[in-house]
Each structure stands twice: as C-alpha cells, then as structure tokens.
Amino acid sequence: MISTLSVANRIQDFVRDGNINDARQLLDQNHKSCDTVAWNSMITGYITHNQMQCAHKLFDQMPVRDVVSWNTMMSGFNKTKDPHKLYQLFLQMNRAGETPNQFTFSTAISGFLNAFDVLVPQLHGLILRLGLHSNVFVGSALMRGYTHLADRESLQRVFDDVVVKDVSTWNALLVGYMELGLTDEAETIFDNMPEVNIISSTTLVNGYIINSKIDQARSIFDDMLQKNVVTWTAMIKGYTQYDNCIEAIQVFILMLKSGVCPNHFTLSTVLDACARCSTFHLGNQLHSCILKKGLHCEVVLLTALIDMYTKCGDIEAGFCVFESMEKKNTVSWNSVIGGCARHGLAKRALCEFEKMIESGFKPDHVTYINLLSACVHGGLVKEGERHFNSMGERYGIKPEMKHYSCMVDLYGKSGELEKAEKLVKEMPFEPDVGVWGALLSACGLHSCYEPANALENLAHDHPTIYSMLVKLHSEKGEWSRAIEMRKKMIEIGARQQKAGSRLDLV
Numbered sequence: 140m141i142s143t144l145s146v147a148n149r150i151q152d153f154v155r156d157g158n159i160n161d162a163r164q165l166l167d168q169n170h171k172s173c174d175t176v177a178w179n180s181m182i183t184g185y186i187t188h189n190q191m192q193c194a195h196k197l198f199d200q201m202p203v204r205d206v207v208s209w210n211t212m213m214s215g216f217n218k219t220k221d222p223h224k225l226y227q228l229f230l231q232m233n234r235a236g237e238t239p240n241q242f243t244f245s246t247a248i249s250g251f252l253n254a255f256d257v258l259v260p261q262l263h264g265l266i267l268r269l270g271l272h273s274n275v276f277v278g279s280a281l282m283r284g285y286t287h288l289a290d291r292e293s294l295q296r297v298f299d300d301v302v303v304k305d306v307s308t309w310n311a312l313l314v315g316y317m318e319l320g321l322t323d324e325a326e327t328i329f330d331n332m333p334e335v336n337i338i339s340s341t342t343l344v345n346g347y348i349i350n351s352k353i354d355q356a357r358s359i360f361d362d363m364l365q366k367n368v369v370t371w372t373a374m375i376k377g378y379t380q381y382d383n384c385i386e387a388i389q390v391f392i393l394m395l396k397s398g399v400c401p402n403h404f405t406l407s408t409v410l411d412a413c414a415r416c417s418t419f420h421l422g423n424q425l426h427s428c429i430l431k432k433g434l435h436c437e438v439v440l441l442t443a444l445i446d447m448y449t450k451c452g453d454i455e456a457g458f459c460v461f462e463s464m465e466k467k468n469t470v471s472w473n474s475v476i477g478g479c480a481r482h483g484l485a486k487r488a489l490c491e492f493e494k495m496i497e498s499g500f501k502p503d504h505v506t507y508i509n510l511l512s513a514c515v516h517g518g519l520v521k522e523g524e525r526h527f528n529s530m531g532e533r534y535g536i537k538p539e540m541k542h543y544s545c546m547v548d549l550y551g552k553s554g555e556l557e558k559a560e561k562l563v564k565e566m567p568f569e570p571d572v573g574v575w576g577a578l579l580s581a582c583g584l585h586s587c588y589e590p591a592n593a594l595e596n597l598a599h600d601h602p603t604i605y606s607m608l609v610k611l612h613s614e615k616g617e618w619s620r621a622i623e624m625r626k627k628m629i630e631i632g633a634r635q636q637k638a639g640s641r642l643d644l645v
Contacts, residue, residue, distance in 0.1 A: 147177040154184035175205050182208070186215035206240055213246045222254035241271055245280035252287045259284035260293070273302040279311040286315035294319075306334045310342055317346025322355075337363075341370045348377035366397070372405045379408055384416035403434050407443035414443075419451040426460075438464065442471045449478025469500050477509035485517025492526075504536055511545035515552065523549045544573040551581020 146169045153162035166173055166181050178201050185194035198204075198212050209232045216225035229247050232239065239247075244266055251258050263272075263281055271277045278301035285293040294315045301308050309332045316325035329335070329343050340363045347356035360366070360374050371394040378387035391409045394401065401409075406425055413422035426444060434440055441464050448457035461467075461475045472495040479488035492510055495502065502510075507530050514523035527546055530536040543566055550559035559578055563570055 146173055147180065150177050150184075151180045154180055154187070157188070159184050159188055159190070175201070175203055175208065179205075179207050179211055182211050182215075186211065186218065189219075191215055191219055191221075204235070204237070206237055206243065209237055210240070210242045210246060213243065213250070217246050217250040222250050225250040226255060226258075238269070239265075241274045241276045244271065245276045248280040248284045252284060256284075256288055259288060263293075263297075272297070272300045275301060275303070275305055275308055279307055282308075282311040282315055286318050289319060291315075291319055291321070306332070306336050306339065309334075310336075310339055313339060313342050313346070317342065317349060320350055322347065322350050322352060337365055337367055337370065341367075341373055344370065344377075345373050348373065348380075351381070353377055353381055353383070366399065368399055368402050368405060371397075371399055372402070372408055375405065375412070376408045379412040379415065382415060384412040384418070387412040388416075388418065388421065403437045403440040406434070407440045410440075410443040410447045414447040414450040417451050419447075419453070422447040422451060435463070436465060438466050438468055438471060442468070442474050445471065445474040445478065449474065449481060454478055454482045454484070467498070467500070469495075469503055469506065472500055473503070473505045473509055476506065476513065480509050480513035480516055483516045485513045485519055488513035488517075489519075489522060502534060502536070504539055504542070507536065507538075508541050508545065511542060511549065515545055515549045518549075518553055520549060520553050520555070540568070540571050540573065543570070544577050547574055548577040548580070551577055556581055 146165065150162045150165055150173075153159070153165065162181055162184055166177060178197070182194045182197055185191070185197065194212065194215055198208065201208060209228065213225055213228055213232075216222075216228060225247065229239075229243075232243070244262060248259060248262060251262075259281070262284075266272050266277055266281070272281075278297055281297045282294055285291075285297060294312070298304075298308065298312045309328070313325055313328050313332075316322075316328060325343070325346055329339065332339060340359060343359050344356045344363075347353070347359065356374065356377055360370070363370065371390065375387045375390050375394070378384065378390060388409065391401070391405070391412075394405070406429060410422055410425055413419070413425070422444075425447075429435060429437075429440060429444065441460055445457045445460050448454070448460065457475065457478050461471065464471060472491065476488050476491050476495070479485070479491060488510060492502070492506070495506070507526065510526050511523055514520070514526070523546065527538065527542065530538055530542070543562065546562055547559045550556070550562065559581055563574060563578060566574070
C-alpha cells in the first residue's frame with residue numbers, strides 16, 4: 140500500500156505524461172489509499188484523452204465526490220458538445236446536495252447556450268441567491284448568455300453587478316454590444332475602458348467585420364500598435380468573407396513582413412481567398428509552406444487546400460492531397476465531391492460518396508448539394524432522384540432550397556419540364572430566385588415559354604428574373620416584350636451583370 144498523497148501525486152504524474160493505463164492500474168491497485176484528488180485526476184486524464192465514457196463510468200464509481208469532481212465531468216461534457224448530459228449532470232449535482240460554485244455556473248452557462256438558452260435567466264436567479272453575481276467568471280459567462288438571448292438590458296445589468304471589473308469583463312461587454320449590432324455603443328465602451336489589451340482591439344476589429352463595416356475594422360486594425368496572429372487572421376478572414384480576396388492576400392503579405400508567424404487557421408483562410416479569386420500560384424506556394432511547417436496532418440488546413448486546388452482547376456492535385464490525408468472528416472469528403480461536381484466528374488463524385496459512406500462518415504446537407512450538383516453536370520436524372528429521396532429516408536436530412544434548386548436544374552436540363560414545374564409547386568416553402576432561375580433557364584434551353592410568362596409578376600421582387608425574361612423574350616422573337624422588361628429593369632434600378640475574367644500572371 141502506498142500513502143494517499145503519494146498515490147495522488149503519482150497518478151497526476153502519469154496523467155501529465157499521457158500514461159493513462161498506468162494511472163488507472165495504480166488507482167485500481169490502491170483503492171483504499173486513493174482520496175478524491177486521485178479520482179479527480181484520473182477523470183481529468185480520461186477527459187483530456189477524449190475518453191468520456193471511461194471518465195463517466197469512473198465518476199459513477201466514486202465513493203465520495205466533491206465540487207471539483209462535478210465540475211470536471213461537466214467541463215468534459217462541455218468539451219464534447221453534449222448539452223443534454225451536461226444538463227442531467229447539473230440536475231444530479233443539485234439533487235445530491237452539492238452547492239455549485241463559480242466554475243460550475245460558468246461551465247453550465249457556456250454549455251447550455253445552443254440547446255437550453257431559456258435556462259440562463261433561471262441560472263441567474265440561482266446565482267443571485269448564492270451571492271455569486273459579483274464574481275468575474277460568473278459575470279462574464281452570464282453576459283455571454285444574455286448576448287445569445289439578445290437581451291441588452293440584462294447584459295448591462297450583469298456587467299454593473301460585477302464589483303471588481305477586470306479587462307475580461309469589459310471585453311465581454313464589448314463582444315456583447317458588437318454581436319447585438321450596437322457598434323456605436325461598443326466604440327464608446329472601448330474608448331472608456333480603463334485598460335485595453337490586444338484582445339480588446341481584436342474584439343473591436345472582429346465586431347466591425349461581423350457588422351459589415353470592413354473599413355472601420357481596417358482603421359482600428361491599422362491603429363493597433365501590437366497585433367498577434369489572431370488579429371491578423373481576423374482581418375484576413377474579414378476581407379475574404381466579403382469577397383475582397385486581393386486585399387486579404389495583401390494583408391497576409393504585410394503579416395509575413397511584420398514577422399508574425401501564421402498558424403493553420405491563417406493559412407486555411409488565405410487558401411480560401413486564393414480559391415475565391417483563383418490565385419493558383421500563391422496557393423501552390425502555401426502548400427509548400429504547409430509541408431515545411433509540418434502541418435500536413437491538420438484536417439482543416441488540408442481540406443482548404445483541396446478546395447483551393449479544385450476551384451483553381453487542378454483537380455488531380457486536389458485528389459492527391461485528399462488521398463494523402465491520414466484523417467478525414469465530413470468537410471474533407473464534401474470538398475472532394477464538390478470538386479468532382481465542378482469539373483463535371485459526375486461518376487467520380489458518386490463513387491467518392493459511396494466511399495464516404497463505407498468509411499463510416501455521415502453525410503450532411505452540403506454533401507447532398509455537391510452530389511446533386513454532380514448529377515446536374517452529368518445529366519444523371521435517376522441517380523439524382525435516388526439521392527434526393529434518400530436524404531430524408533436514410534439520414535433524416537430535410538431538403539433545403541439549394542437541394543430543390545439542383546433538382547429543378549437537373550430536370551430542366553434533361554428536358555423534363557413537367558417534373559421541374561411539379562417539384563416547384565410541391566415545395567414546402569416559397570421558391571427563391573435560384574429555383575425560379577433554374578426553371579427559367581430550362582424554359583430558354585428547350586424553347587418552352589409558357590412557364591416563363593407566369594413569372595413576370597415575381598420579377599419586381601427578384602430583379603434578376605428581369606434579365607432572364609429579356610433573354611427569353613428575345614429568343615422567342617417578342618422584341619416588344621423584351622424591351623418592356625428592359626424598361627422595367629431600368630425603373631427599379633436593376634442592372635444586368637457583366638461577365639468578366641481574370642488572368643493570374645504571377
């Protein structure tokens with residue numbers, strides 16, 4: 140038998156070194172010498188190594204639990220994004236007579252945000268009863284909760300209740316106001332903060348980007364005396380998501396010149412920018428950079444690399460990267476299936492989908508958009524119908540607008556206009572301009588103009604339809620109607636989109 144302190148210390152050492160099996164063996168051999176600290180350390184080890192079932196089983200076997208035991212298990216369920224088990228454990232903790240502390244509440248609120256939003260005010264009441272409302276951790280967590288509920292008054296009230304506010308408390312208020320779209324108020328808060336750190340400035344930059352104020356974000360960004368990799372990545376991502384990809388790449392170049400080393404999030408964002416503006420040579424150079432940095436095992440980064448290669452026209456390079464991946468996720472499979480669809484490789488897309496299922500991955504709505512798009516490019520009506528119908532039956536995925544748009548496009552291009560019209564009429568929601576556009580394109584392709592006449596009333600709400608109607612009436616020889624449609628376009632200020640091209644000479 141080993142002393143209680145010695146057992147706890149040795150278990151902690153084993154866990155710290157990643158020797159989970161040795162730690163568990165020591166625990167099993169010294170049950171009588173193990174205190175709660177030793178049990179908690181073992182549970183922490185299991186959670187750290189993503190073995191939640193083992194952690195939960197051991198937790199249930201504990202002879203005595205303290206508040207740390209409960210908090211550790213709750214943090215585990217929060218880590219694995221399992222709000223239902225987190226909720227059950229929180230109830231079990233209260234029924235067992237254990238009083239929650241500030242870490243309990245901060246973990247619970249964080250874990251409940253996407254599943255049990257309504258519990259935030261109830262937890263707030265319990266926090267007030269226990270006198271924890273002035274705690275910094277609890278206050279920050281509650282502020283995140285009320286931001287999620289879009290409750291500005293409660294957000295401000297929680298902030299006021301925190302007696303000793305640190306910079307993280309002010310940052311939480313700043314995040315809240317930005318996420319609620321109150322940019323002017325957020326800027327006032329930033330100006331009045333007694334202490335500002337790099338997180339505060341990055342939060343302001345991010346907030347302006349979220350609220351589509353990219354110029355203000357850049358102004359704050361340029362004024363920052365210090366920038367870390369998170370700040371640079373936020374600015375690059377902001378430009379990318381608003382399709383100003385050239386500016387995003389220029390900011391990335393400035394980042395390299397400043398001496399800040401990009402991480403895998405930065406590189407994946409820049410690869411996204413390269414994919415959007417077809418900057419193949421830079422994307423290829425980033426591939427070399429990824430290999431040199433030893434980041435060839437980063438799933439998110441390699442998925443972005445696949446997306447870049449397929450969108451820039453080198454599908455074979457995309458396949459090579461995909462085949463080299465030691466680990467894949469659903470997004471990785473979606474990228475390669477989408478790449479096949481863009482390059483007209485319908486049969487290959489269907490084959491990759493079958494491999495995805497055989498590998499044990501569950502498809503999502505993006506998978507089916509890519510799969511149906513491949514069927515459209517390949518004219519595979521039967522296969523498209525089969526997969527469209529299997530979405531709900533096999534995987535419980537409800538078809539969304541883009542899925543219907545793909546099917547209308549598939550029927551339309553195959554000359555089955557009656558099926559296309561029938562599908563549009565049977566849709567569980569009002570068709571958008573994409574669905575109508577697919578139907579109109581089919582009408583023009585097969586010189587069938589009857590369905591198009593019924594869409595003129597929708598054109599005012601969807602100006603893009605006017606452009607399609609002008610083309611259809613012109614093809615039909617109805618020049619007066621085509622001129623009428625063009626006049627209506629001018630009246631509502633709609634303009635026909637001009638084609639363009641770009642040549643990368645780097």
